[in-house]
Amino acid sequence: MGPWPASASSAELRNPAGGSRAVPQARLAWPLSPVPVVTKYFDAPETPYGAGHRGVDLAAVPGQDVLAADAGVVVFAGLVAGRPVISVDHDGGLRTTYEPVEPKVAVGDQVYRGQVLGSVLAGHPGCAIAACLHWGVRRGDEYVDPLALTGEVGEFRLKPWGGGP
Incomplete structure (x- = not known):
């Protein structure tokens, strides 16, 4: 898989196992x-x-439309461990996955950014609520934080809190 386009702005995604990789900001909707x-x-x-959470869970309501995070091709629409999943391959080696989703697309369909x-x-x-959408992203074999690709999340530092007023 090739590198990200030179014209893309980038942010650092930190890998807990060490190292970092430049990825474009706001790459996904x-x-x-x-x-x-x-x-x-x-x-x-x-x-x-290993254990972990390979995506994010987003609050939703049953029946809410799930939108393609970017243009791509549907590479999977079916059951995984009894749950309905859709996966879409995008340029640059990204694959987004959405679950549990009742599909309105089929394998091989080309989709545009924002398409249902x-x-x-x-x-x-x-x-813990009526419905959640699990949204995952991989680049090759590596899972990455979807939020880092929306341009909405930056690096956070926690300060010690003494518990006082």
């Missing part, structure tokens, strides 16, 4: 509109098969 509340954040696994891919279904494990 949000898959839900309006911009949703994040109910569970990305937690990169330390090893390829399907609708959110209730029943995502660990979702």
Whole structure:
């Protein structure tokens, strides 16, 4: 897979295993509109098969439209472990995945940024509300934080808090 286009602005994505990779800012659009509340954040696994959360969970309502985060080709629309999943390949080696989603697209369909891919279904494990959309992104074999590719998230530093007023 080739490098990102030279014209793209970039930010650093930090890999917990060490190193960093430049990726374009605001490369992807949000898959839900309006911009949703994040109910569970990305937690990169330390090893390829280790524990972690390989995407983000976004607050949704059952039946809400799921939108393509960028132009691409649908490479999967079916069941994984009994849950309906859609995966889309994009230029630059990115693949976005959305679940649980009732698909309105089929494998091989070309989609445009913002196109409806399907609708959110209730029943995502660990979702404390009526429905959550799990949104994942990979570049090659590496999972990356989808929020870092929306241009909405920067680097955060936590300060110690003494618990006082």
